[in-house]
Amino acid sequence: MNNFIFQNATKVYFGQGCVKEYLACLTKSAGTVLLAYGGGSIKRNGVYDEVIKILKESKKNIVEFPGIMSNPTYKKVQEGAKLALENKVDMILAIGGGSVMDCCKAVSLAARYQGNIWDDFWARPGVIEVEPLPLGVIVTVAGTGSECNGGAVITNEQKKIKTGRDYPKLNPKFALMDPSYTYSVPKIQMVSGGFDILSHIMETYFSEPDEDNVSDDIMEALMKSVIRNLRSAIRNPTDYTARSNLMWDATMAENRVIKMGKKCDFECHNMEHQLGAYTNCNHGCGLAVLHPVYYRHIFNKGLPKFVRFAENIWGITRDGKTDGQLALAGIDALADFIQEIGLPTTLKELGLTDKKQLKEIADSCSISGGSYKKMTHEEILKIFQQCYE
Ligand code: NZQ
Ligand code: ZN
Numbered sequence: 001m002n003n004f005i006f007q008n009a010t011k012v013y014f015g016q017g018c019v020k021e022y023l024a025c026l027t028k029s030a031g032t033v034l035l036a037y038g039g040g041s042i043k044r045n046g047v048y049d050e051v052i053k054i055l056k057e058s059k060k061n062i063v064e065f066p067g068i069m070s071n072p073t074y075k076k077v078q079e080g081a082k083l084a085l086e087n088k089v090d091m092i093l094a095i096g097g098g099s100v101m102d103c104c105k106a107v108s109l110a111a112r113y114q115g116n117i118w119d120d121f122w123a124r125p126g127v128i129e130v131e132p133l134p135l136g137v138i139v140t141v142a143g144t145g146s147e148c149n150g151g152a153v154i155t156n157e158q159k160k161i162k163t164g165r166d167y168p169k170l171n172p173k174f175a176l177m178d179p180s181y182t183y184s185v186p187k188i189q190m191v192s193g194g195f196d197i198l199s200h201i202m203e204t205y206f207s208e209p210d211e212d213n214v215s216d217d218i219m220e221a222l223m224k225s226v227i228r229n230l231r232s233a234i235r236n237p238t239d240y241t242a243r244s245n246l247m248w249d250a251t252m253a254e255n256r257v258i259k260m261g262k263k264c265d266f267e268c269h270n271m272e273h274q275l276g277a278y279t280n281c282n283h284g285c286g287l288a289v290l291h292p293v294y295y296r297h298i299f300n301k302g303l304p305k306f307v308r309f310a311e312n313i314w315g316i317t318r319d320g321k322t323d324g325q326l327a328l329a330g331i332d333a334l335a336d337f338i339q340e341i342g343l344p345t346t347l348k349e350l351g352l353t354d355k356k357q358l359k360e361i362a363d364s365c366s367i368s369g370g371s372y373k374k375m376t377h378e379e380i381l382k383i384f385q386q387c388y389e
Contacts, residue, residue: 001213001261008255009171010148014248016240018176019050019138024058026136026174030091034084036065036104038096045184047095047140055093063087065107068096071276071283072103074118074156080107084133094137094172097193098144098153098283101137105152105170108132122154122163130169137172141185142246143193143284145200145254147175155277160364162277177251179243187234191341192284194230194246198223199268199287200253206295207263207370210305215258220312222258225249227313230341263370268294270366271380278361281350288343289350292335293386297379299327302372306330348389358384 013022027033033055042048055062065080084092084107094104109132110117120128139147146152150171153164185193205219226249232242252258271294272286299306307323310316310330318326335345344350352358362381367374 001211001215002209002263004260006256006260007168008148008257009168009173010255011174012148012177012251013174014177015244016178016180018178019047020054022174022176023051023054023138026176027055027058027060027091027093030060030134032061032063032087032089032091034063034065034080034087034089034092034104034107036068036080036092036094036096036100036107038066038068038070038100040066041184042095042140045140045181047138047181051093051095051138061087063089068100068103070099071155071162071280072099072106074106074122074154074158076103077106077110077117077154080104081110084108084111089133092133092135094135095140097139097141098146101139101144101146101172102152102154102164104135104137105132105146105150105172106154108135109152109167109170118156121167122156122161122165125165128167132169135170135172136174136176138176138178138181139247140181141189141193142182142243142250143196145197145250145252147172147177148251148255151254153273160277162273163366164273175251177247179240179247180238182243182247183238187237188285188342189282190233190237191230191343192282192288193250194226194233194284194341195288195338195343196284197246197250197253198226199284199291201226201258202291203265203268204253204258204262205309206298206302206305206372207265208372209261209263210302213261215260215262218252219258222249222252223313227337234341265368265371267368267371267375270368271383274361274365275347275350275352277364278357279350279352281352285344285350288338289345289347289387290383292331292338293383295331295334296328297383298371298373299331300324303327305372346389347384347387352388355385355388358388
């Protein structure tokens with residue numbers, strides 16, 4: 001195993017009723033709370049009313065920051081930071097999925113930073129020493145795992161860049177995770193979030209080292225859990241066991257545990273983020289389109305791992321197949337699963353209409369250092385073209 005340092009500063013309160021039980025206590029020290037949320041789902045499913053009641057009973061001054069969009073923009077971050085500063089906010093409470101959580105992490109940083117936060121944080125790797133505003137999150141959809149990491153993925157619309165960085169100080173102070181809050185997530189968002197979880201695991205699994213290591217073993221258990229529980233939640237959206245497992249799978253996939261000792265790939269994420277920057281496509285849907293094509297492109301460079309994936313995750317037996325055939329059968333099983341759960345399989349289905357734009361998007365993608373095969377921009381373009389229709 002490679003050397004590593006592990007830390008995770010987020011305290012998790014998991015299970016039905018956790019908001020009612022713990023929110024008042026967790027916000028005790030804050031006089032003014034910035035209550036942040038998305039496009040309104042929390043007003044339709046009762047979560048907003050439940051939270052407002054608790055905050056009002058504990059006499060909080062509430063400043064609302066609504067309308068955080070999917071793929072949150074840098075402009076929205078600046079709006080939130082201004083609101084936080086003007087109202088002398090003591091704590092941010094983010095209610096939603098990855099977009100709301102990421103935007104609020106960025107707001108918590110921007111509100112405390114004097115310089116240009118885009119140039120100094122998202123645009124270049126480097127060290128900034130800022131103590132962000134305290135942030136707590138209430139998770140309403142399983143997927144990104146943002147609740148337990150310091151990652152904040154933000155889109156700069158002007159520059160056409162969607163990018164994120166993991167800054168440990170951005171880990172939320174607490175995460176309230178009630179699986180029943182996810183019952184109302186529309187099916188397409190549920191499966192997109194589910195595929196995002198799977199993708200986070202695969203992007204870590206398909207990277208060196210491949211010697212016996214506990215991270216790979218944990219990842220196999222997690223992948224099987226995501227596949228099984230996604231099927232159960234599709235059959236019965238109010239299956240508490242399935243929703244609980246998916247919610248914790250999401251956290252486990254992105255709370256750094258499985259990355260310990262691994263290089264990590266995340267080239268598909270780099271590619272999807274730039275597709276998002278140009279088309280505003282849904283994150284999990286974009287990943288679903290890219291993964292099988294990308295894996296068919298690189299599998300030869302990590303053949304034993306792709307064979308292991310076919311056998312251990314999809315239960316495919318050798319039956320005279322060569323390693324290459326077995327590896328490809330595993331990737332085919334992944335592609336079949338994507339179709340089975342109703343995710344898109346082409347960029348056209350994602351809403352891309354101009355094939356000529358693919359070159360510009362491909363050229364704008366960052367190249368990951370951790371893949372079995374280091375991509376070139378020409379190869380990324382080829383993959384995009386194969387994904388087009
Ligand atoms: O906006 P509202 O009305 O709340 O509706 C949302 C939104 O339309 C809806 N939703 C959420 N909870 C719901 C619900 N609808 C009904 N009932 C509920 N309980 O779901 C839609 C999508 O929400 P969003 O937050 O955009 O989805 P997701 O959690 O997939 O987050 C995607 C963002 O996270 C970034 C992605 O790039 C993307 O910008 N990522 C963040 C990561 C991180 N911080 O670690 C890692 C990921 O790889 C990813 O890049
Ligand atoms: Zn993701």
